[in-house]
Amino acid sequence: MLAPMTAPQADPTAAVPFDLPAPRKRSLLRDAWGEVRATARYGHLLRYLVSSSLRTENSDTVFGFFWWVLDPLLQMAVYVVFIGLLLGRGDPDYPVFILTAIISWELLAKATQGSARATLRKERAMRQVAFPKAILPLSEVIGAGAHFMFAFGVLLVVAIPFGIYPSAYALLVIPIALVQLILTTGVAFFISALNVFLRDTTKIVGYVFRMGFFLSPVLYPVTLVPDRYREIYDLNPFVTLFGAYRAIVMEHSMPDWSSLGIVAVGSIVALVLGYLFFVRLQASFAKLV
Amino acid sequence: MSSVDGLTDYAVVAKDLGVKYDLRLERRRTLRHTLAQIAAGDGSATLGRSEFWALEGVTFALRRGDVLGVVGMNGSGKSTLLQVIAGVFPPDAGALTTFGRDATLLTLGTGFDNDLTGRENIYLSAAYLGFSRSRIESEIDAIIEFSELGQFIEAPVLTYSTGMRARLGFSVAVHLEPQILLIDEVLGVGDAGFQRKSQKKLEEFIARAEAMVLVSHSEAFIGQMATRVLWLDGGRVKRYGETDEVLEEYLEASYDRLDKHQRAIRTGRVKTDPVKTQDITITRVFDAPRELVWRAWTEREQLAKWWGMRGWTAPPETITMDVRPGGAFRVTIVNDEDGREVPLRGAVYREVVEAERLVLEETAGDGQLEGGVSVATFTDLGDGRTQMGLHVTIQRTDEMRDAAEADLASLLDRLAEQLA
Numbered sequence: 001m002l003a004p005m006t007a008p009q010a011d012p013t014a015a016v017p018f019d020l021p022a023p024r025k026r027s028l029l030r031d032a033w034g035e036v037r038a039t040a041r042y043g044h045l046l047r048y049l050v051s052s053s054l055r056t057e058n059s060d061t062v063f064g065f066f067w068w069v070l071d072p073l074l075q076m077a078v079y080v081v082f083i084g085l086l087l088g089r090g091d092p093d094y095p096v097f098i099l100t101a102i103i104s105w106e107l108l109a110k111a112t113q114g115s116a117r118a119t120l121r122k123e124r125a126m127r128q129v130a131f132p133k134a135i136l137p138l139s140e141v142i143g144a145g146a147h148f149m150f151a152f153g154v155l156l157v158v159a160i161p162f163g164i165y166p167s168a169y170a171l172l173v174i175p176i177a178l179v180q181l182i183l184t185t186g187v188a189f190f191i192s193a194l195n196v197f198l199r200d201t202t203k204i205v206g207y208v209f210r211m212g213f214f215l216s217p218v219l220y221p222v223t224l225v226p227d228r229y230r231e232i233y234d235l236n237p238f239v240t241l242f243g244a245y246r247a248i249v250m251e252h253s254m255p256d257w258s259s260l261g262i263v264a265v266g267s268i269v270a271l272v273l274g275y276l277f278f279v280r281l282q283a284s285f286a287k288l289v
Numbered sequence: 290m291s292s293v294d295g296l297t298d299y300a301v302v303a304k305d306l307g308v309k310y311d312l313r314l315e316r317r318r319t320l321r322h323t324l325a326q327i328a329a330g331d332g333s334a335t336l337g338r339s340e341f342w343a344l345e346g347v348t349f350a351l352r353r354g355d356v357l358g359v360v361g362m363n364g365s366g367k368s369t370l371l372q373v374i375a376g377v378f379p380p381d382a383g384a385l386t387t388f389g390r391d392a393t394l395l396t397l398g399t400g401f402d403n404d405l406t407g408r409e410n411i412y413l414s415a416a417y418l419g420f421s422r423s424r425i426e427s428e429i430d431a432i433i434e435f436s437e438l439g440q441f442i443e444a445p446v447l448t449y450s451t452g453m454r455a456r457l458g459f460s461v462a463v464h465l466e467p468q469i470l471l472i473d474e475v476l477g478v479g480d481a482g483f484q485r486k487s488q489k490k491l492e493e494f495i496a497r498a499e500a501m502v503l504v505s506h507s508e509a510f511i512g513q514m515a516t517r518v519l520w521l522d523g524g525r526v527k528r529y530g531e532t533d534e535v536l537e538e539y540l541e542a543s544y545d546r547l548d549k550h551q552r553a554i555r556t557g558r559v560k561t562d563p564v565k566t567q568d569i570t571i572t573r574v575f576d577a578p579r580e581l582v583w584r585a586w587t588e589r590e591q592l593a594k595w596w597g598m599r600g601w602t603a604p605p606e607t608i609t610m611d612v613r614p615g616g617a618f619r620v621t622i623v624n625d626e627d628g629r630e631v632p633l634r635g636a637v638y639r640e641v642v643e644a645e646r647l648v649l650e651e652t653a654g655d656g657q658l659e660g661g662v663s664v665a666t667f668t669d670l671g672d673g674r675t676q677m678g679l680h681v682t683i684q685r686t687d688e689m690r691d692a693a694e695a696d697l698a699s700l701l702d703r704l705a706e707q708l709a
Contacts, residue, residue: 026379041419042416042419044416044421044422045416045417045419048412048413048416049413049416052402052405052409052413056402056404056405059404060404125417126377127372127377128372128375128377128394129375129377129393129394129417129418129419130375130376130377131417131418131419283378283379284311284378286372286377286378287310287311287378
């Protein structure tokens with residue numbers, strides 16, 4: 001009596017008395033567009049993740065919110081002491097010169113490293129809930145962007161004792177930072193997706209960034225780079241970005257719009273490629289983390 | 290498409306559903322590992338077709354109002370099935386549809402952030418589940434109240450005990466009421482009181498939800514809740530059908546040494562109904578003088594000759610009886626076939642009226658049903674026969690009442706045989 005029932009069932013499909021429409025063929029572009037729309041629907045989660053992480057990141061420290069000011073200033077102080085005082089290099093406004101680049105570099109570093117950690121740290125949520133995973137790197141980029149805008153304000157104040165007063169040019173930080181955010185988001189998508197599959201990514205990225213820090217004109221002016229390397233050197237988008245920030249803060253002049261335009265186009269390409277890479281891999285996140 | 294109209298009756302349909310794990314990617318977690326594999330000449334395995342189907346050819350159709358219970362051993366693909374229905378990842382083969390309804394996996398503490406307070410985590414968790422802020426705000430008071438966290442709701446989740454976390458998680462999940470609820474082993478949260486409350490809340494939920502899929506290792510829970518059962522074995526459907534049939538077979542395979550009664554208890558069919566006060570009255574006439582019947586009840590050696598349902602005996606050495614008000618009564622019965630010993634619940638004599646009336650009250654043990662009261666009356670019919678009335682009041686479900694009545698009848702049958 002029980003034997004025929006326990007045998008592998010004769011026709012399991014009989015349980016479904018109709019046909020389901022065949023699933024649409026998966027295409028990366030269609031998936032990516034679907035993800036963009038889903039992400040837009042989850043704006044509420046994005047806002048909440050950003051605000052809660054900004055609120056809690058320093059909540060267990062004595063200085064708390066003060067670290068928003070202290071972080072860039074102490075970083076600046078390290079290099080000012082080392083290069084300005086010990087090596088006796090740099091102009092009088094050297095602290096402003098490096099702080100301008102440091103806060104911009106921090107935006108990149110904070111956003112990408114935070115994104116790489118986020119895709120691992122939120123693994124429980126990823127395994128339980130169907131939410132657009134792009135929210136995770138995006139929230140890190142936005143958080144880092146908030147830090148940057150705050151630090152930019154600090155920079156304008158710090159510059160005053162050096163005889164550099166804020167001007168209307170400072171408002172141009174918005175388009176410049178926007179270009180950098182686009183670039184940063186692309187990098188963050190790429191690195192956070194890769195890190196799920198290859199946990200060495202964060203370590204490798206740490207060293208790449210440290211090298212990038214010295215290969216970018218943070219601590220020295222581009223004029224220090226020998227002319228024959230300049231063509232290659234200028235391919236680094238941060239040459240243009242730092243130049244643009246310094247122009248509006250220190251020189252009260254327009255940034256180099258043409259090279260900024262090229263960087264903007266390159267950043268958009270980086271964002272699209274990084275996002276496609278992320279979307280391609282994200283379906284597997286929940287299976288791997 | 291045989292019937293398009295019929296589609297509206299369905300809530301979740303899966304056809305030849307498959308989910309694949311790519312071991313290639315899974316393994317390549319660190320560079321060292323990958324390099325080591327390639328160096329060991331295992332490059333082809335690393336780069337080759339090593340994949341694993343966690344689910345394969347899974348087909349079922351849930352109508353609205355159905356509750357699907359999923360059973361199977363660990364690693365049989367139960368949780369993967371819930372994840373794919375919840376949309377955590379897309380199917381790699383076949384098709385699955387919920388006809389546009391949202392399906393939410395009820396797990397405890399979705400996306401909780403330890404640094405945030407309980408209240409903030411309610412918002413966060415709900416945001417992950419895709420609920421709007423206004424929806425959360427309308428529910429938040431109910432969620433907090435249900436969680437019984439009181440003022441701790443303003444403390445970081447970091448400071449919570451496991452039980453507190455679980456209570457909060459459960460509370461969030463059931464209050465947001467997705468159209469299709471997916472449950473993965475979440476019962477048994479909190480103390481007995483909270484468990485009763487959660488069970489009730491889930492039952493309310495089921496009454497409203499479109500459909501539900503639940504994974505549990507508790508066959509009793511599945512037996513109680515599910516309208517259909519899917520038995521997974523190694524990612525494939527072993528059986529799919531009516532709860533009673535599939536569960537019976539599953540238990541047969543899993544616990545083939547359990548007898549039918551124990552299976553009935555495991556599948557929860559004994560517990561399905563609400564427990565209430567049940568009265569059982571049995572009247573028997575024994576062809577024996579009243580003194581003899583009285584002694585059969587009150588002397589250890591006599592009781593040992595007949596006590597126990599058919600197939601069971603109570604050896605005199607297992608019987609403790611102190612026949613006076615406040616005295617104890619305790620028996621262990623032994624199965625005639627396999628020698629299994631089952632201690633019965635103890636009782637206390639409340640009234641002892643020589644040859645007339647005997648009242649026993651079960652002692653209520655820890656976590657057990659309230660003790661029942663048995664009243665035995667003995668009437669001399671004058672012709673050498675004795676009429677015995679047995680009136681039992683117990684807290685049982687309807688089904689358990691029938692079982693108890695049968696047991697008592699069986700007991701008295703044996704007494705009759707003994708006295709004859």
